[in-house]
Amino acid sequence: MDKSGYQATILYVVCHMGLIFFLYPSDLFTAMDMGHWIGIGISYALHTAALYVYLKGLTWTAQKNVVDMFRSTGTFFTWLLLIPVFFYFGIAIIITLRAYSEMLTLVFLSSTPLWAIQLLLIGIAFLMAWQGMASMARTGVLLVILFSFPILFVLCLSFQNVDWYYLLPIIDREQTFHFLIKPDFLVSLFVYAGGFFFLGLLPPSIHISLKKMMLGCLLLLPMFLLSVYLPLLTFGQATAELYEFPMLMTIDTVNITWLLFDRITIFFLLSLMAFAMLYLGVTLWILLTLTKRAIPVIPNLYLLIVLTAGLFAISMAIPNWDFLKKLQGWIIPLRMYIFLIVPLITFIIGWRHKHKASRTTEVT
Amino acid sequence: MELKESLAAYFKENADYFHVEIRLLQYEVQIIGLDSLVDLPQSIASLQTQTSNLVHASLQPAALLKILGKLIEPKLEAIVPEIIKGNLILFEPKSGTCSAVLPISKNVTRSVTSPETENTLYGASSAFQEDINTNIGILRKHCSGGSMQVETYKVGKNCPKSLLLIYHENRVAPRLLHSVQAKIKAGRDQEVDHIQQLGNILGVNPWSFVPNFNMTEMPQNAAHSLQQGKIVLMIDRYPFAIILPSLIMDMFCLKDDYNYALPFMYLIRFLRIVGALIATIIPGLYVALVSVNPEVLRLQLALSIANSRQDVPYPAFVETLLLLIVLELILEASVRLPKSVGPTITMVGGIILGQAAVSAKLVSNLLIIVLAGTTIASLRLSDFRTR
Numbered sequence: 001m002d003k004s005g006y007q008a009t010i011l012y013v014v015c016h017m018g019l020i021f022f023l024y025p026s027d028l029f030t031a032m033d034m035g036h037w038i039g040i041g042i043s044y045a046l047h048t049a050a051l052y053v054y055l056k057g058l059t060w061t062a063q064k065n066v067v068d069m070f071r072s073t074g075t076f077f078t079w080l081l082l083i084p085v086f087f088y089f090g091i092a093i094i095i096t097l098r099a100y101s102e103m104l105t106l107v108f109l110s111s112t113p114l115w116a117i118q119l120l121l122i123g124i125a126f127l128m129a130w131q132g133m134a135s136m137a138r139t140g141v142l143l144v145i146l147f148s149f150p151i152l153f154v155l156c157l158s159f160q161n162v163d164w165y166y167l168l169p170i171i172d173r174e175q176t177f178h179f180l181i182k183p184d185f186l187v188s189l190f191v192y193a194g195g196f197f198f199l200g201l202l203p204p205s206i207h208i209s210l211k212k213m214m215l216g217c218l219l220l221l222p223m224f225l226l227s228v229y230l231p232l233l234t235f236g237q238a239t240a241e242l243y244e245f246p247m248l249m250t251i252d253t254v255n256i257t258w259l260l261f262d263r264i265t266i267f268f269l270l271s272l273m274a275f276a277m278l279y280l281g282v283t284l285w286i287l288l289t290l291t292k293r294a295i296p297v298i299p300n301l302y303l304l305i306v307l308t309a310g311l312f313a314i315s316m317a318i319p320n321w322d323f324l325k326k327l328q329g330w331i332i333p334l335r336m337y338i339f340l341i342v343p344l345i346t347f348i349i350g351w352r353h354k355h356k357a358s359r360t361t362e363v364t
Numbered sequence: 365m366e367l368k369e370s371l372a373a374y375f376k377e378n379a380d381y382f383h384v385e386i387r388l389l390q391y392e393v394q395i396i397g398l399d400s401l402v403d404l405p406q407s408i409a410s411l412q413t414q415t416s417n418l419v420h421a422s423l424q425p426a427a428l429l430k431i432l433g434k435l436i437e438p439k440l441e442a443i444v445p446e447i448i449k450g451n452l453i454l455f456e457p458k459s460g461t462c463s464a465v466l467p468i469s470k471n472v473t474r475s476v477t478s479p480e481t482e483n484t485l486y487g488a489s490s491a492f493q494e495d496i497n498t499n500i501g502i503l504r505k506h507c508s509g510g511s512m513q514v515e516t517y518k519v520g521k522n523c524p525k526s527l528l529l530i531y532h533e534n535r536v537a538p539r540l541l542h543s544v545q546a547k548i549k550a551g552r553d554q555e556v557d558h559i560q561q562l563g564n565i566l567g568v569n570p571w572s573f574v575p576n577f578n579m580t581e582m583p584q585n586a587a588h589s590l591q592q593g594k595i596v597l598m599i600d601r602y603p604f605a606i607i608l609p610s611l612i613m614d615m616f617c618l619k620d621d622y623n624y625a626l627p628f629m630y631l632i633r634f635l636r637i638v639g640a641l642i643a644t645i646i647p648g649l650y651v652a653l654v655s656v657n658p659e660v661l662r663l664q665l666a667l668s669i670a671n672s673r674q675d676v677p678y679p680a681f682v683e684t685l686l687l688l689i690v691l692e693l694i695l696e697a698s699v700r701l702p703k704s705v706g707p708t709i710t711m712v713g714g715i716i717l718g719q720a721a722v723s724a725k726l727v728s729n730l731l732i733i734v735l736a737g738t739t740i741a742s743l744r745l746s747d748f749r750t751r
Contacts, residue, residue, distance in 0.1 A: 108657050146641075263660045 005209025018275030027188035054343035057350030066200030128281030401450035433465030486623035506587035535593035639744030
């Protein structure tokens with residue numbers, strides 16, 4: 001039971017933190033050659049607007065969840081509106097699972113087979129989703145307490161090799177907005193798109209406070225900027241775009257003489273992996289909730305087992321990294337739908353609901 | 365069959381059953397009871413004193429016995445439970461009246477001592493003991509003010525015990541109270557000899573690793589929990605208070621902490637949390653760093669670890685597991701052993717873990733340090749059961 005709205009905010013921040021630092025920088029470096037802050041600014045503004053609109057729509061209907069809201073438009077439309085959501089999150093889990101296990105192999109588990117890491121990740125996500133949203137929200141709080149310190153520590157130290165001249169030019173004369181339609185840029189929206197949909201499915205025991213949510217959103221802005229600008233300032237665009245995980249490479253360059261450890265990347269990575277596991281858990285839980293609403297007769301546990309096994313099998317079937325990149329490209333329409341259209345629909349339904357409610361009070 | 369014979373037949377296997385006749389005023393009265401629970405000479409003396417002060421010598425037997433105790437029916441079924449409870453039965457055969465008298469009982473309980481499983485530095489150091497009334501008394505002294513409520517339930521069929529439900533009327537959350545009350549009422553027929561059975565009554569998952577309630581031997585802790593709005597349960601003949609519900613911070617916070625200056629209180633609690641983290645993380649981290657990712661460590665450190673592990677024949681995982689099991693064995697053994705033999709295990713354990721295992725090249729030096737750190741850290745937690 002959380003009335004203050006902290007748990008929802010923390011969950012939202014944690015889920016995004018788990019995503020930002022890994023895939024996002026390299027996508028953005030491929031998409032843009034200069035003026036990265038413009039790209040980040042535009043995506044962030046869209047994200048904030050979408051989040052605000054989504055939450056506003058939700059608060060107007062007073063503690064109803066998204067599925068119920070969509071249901072008021074009719075069964076056919078509900079299916080039409082939510083099936084893309086289901087597919088998007090399914091693919092999001094597959095991509096995250098695969099990409100993160102590749103990353104773990106790359107960074108420190110060089111001799112562990114890929115399937116073992118994937119199994120571990122989805123296994124933990126399975127346990128989290130099984131325990132339900134309330135315990136995931138509590139886990140989020142615990143993770144923040146445990147891991148904020150190492151993350152902040154590493155982030156501060158990674159300014160060690162920064163060359164501030166790479167910041168220039170702040171605005172280039174040849175700056176265009178062509179990057180907006182580049183597939184790589186649209187792929188980079190991955191981190192902005194799906195991380196807040198779960199707010200609409202929260203059980204009534206977890207409250208959402210719009211103000212705290214917006215503050216949490218504000219907290220993410222420096223993270224987005226850091227994830228791109230730390231590698232950029234350390235390596236410069238020309239080098240940074242060659243790396244698969246620029247942020248991790250940046251931290252690898254840090255050398256602290258007084259620390260017991262030579263390579264602090266591992267602590268940063270593990271802390272963020274914990275956050276990413278929570279993201280996986282939350283996303284799996286979204287899938288579970290949606291499936292449960294669609295087919296209420298099957299018990300939760302069986303649904304979850306089927307979902308987990310299916311997702312694991314699909315993510316195992318991905319042959320290589322290039323295919324993963326292609327897959328990310330294919331779901332761009334779905335992503336834009338989740339990112340922009342779903343909040344808008346929620347807003348409109350919420351607005352109509354409020355309108356109707358105020359009219360009925362006028363009549364009576 | 366007469367009552368006397370039937371009682372004698374009922375208690376014939378019990379050596380402590382007695383049946384004597386004394387004279388109270390002008391009546392011959394039979395006294396029945398259990399020698400182990402009743403202090404007979406003192407009780408008779410007390411009865412004599414009471415009756416000798418009565419002025420109306422022409423009292424009917426029923427009236428006399430009523431003054432002395434509670435009248436009961438002269439039947440086996442009514443008398444036996446009273447005898448087993450430790451009461452004295454007075455029986456006047458001519459009129460057939462019978463009464464149960466509260467005697468001077470033999471003291472079968474130890475006196476209030478200092479706690480044995482918990483230590484306190486600056487707090488009150490009296491502990492709960494077996495007698496439930498004494499426990500409530502101590503608790504009442506700690507919780508002055510009228511809102512402490514004590515509800516009694518008789519639970520169990522074969523050997524009924526009293527289960528006390530104690531709470532602060534103004535503080536406790538009504539939902540919690542009602543659910544606990546309902547569960548106890550529903551589980552009245554189950555025996556409560558130990559905590560697992562109590563857990564069954566309260567509907568706690570028996571396979572849970574996390575304790576669902578705290579236990580304390582110290583009245584001050586129980587009183588503090590009552591103040592916080594928690595519920596305290598007590599079982600007859602069980603010298604611990606069971607506190608519901610158990611929160612995660614109970615692992616790190618003690619009532620005793622409040623007797624320090626505020627900064628120290630927070631520092632101590634912080635240390636406990638760090639201890640818990642160290643105890644859970646360090647053994648795993650050791651294995652990971654030594655066998656999987658030595659490159660994370662500083663080069664000099666990695667080399668010195670490699671050096672100390674040079675002759676150890678098995679992987680770091682097995683090594684750690686082995687020593688952890690030995691450590692747990694020592695801990696368990698030293699908990700169970702009587703105090704006179706206790707030092708032996710400490711010494712033997714010290715030798716094994718201190719030097720012998722290392723010189724025999726069974727484990728590495730560093731592991732001893734790591735695991736010693738783990739054990740110390742894990743012992744920092746406030747409750748033994750959570751370790």
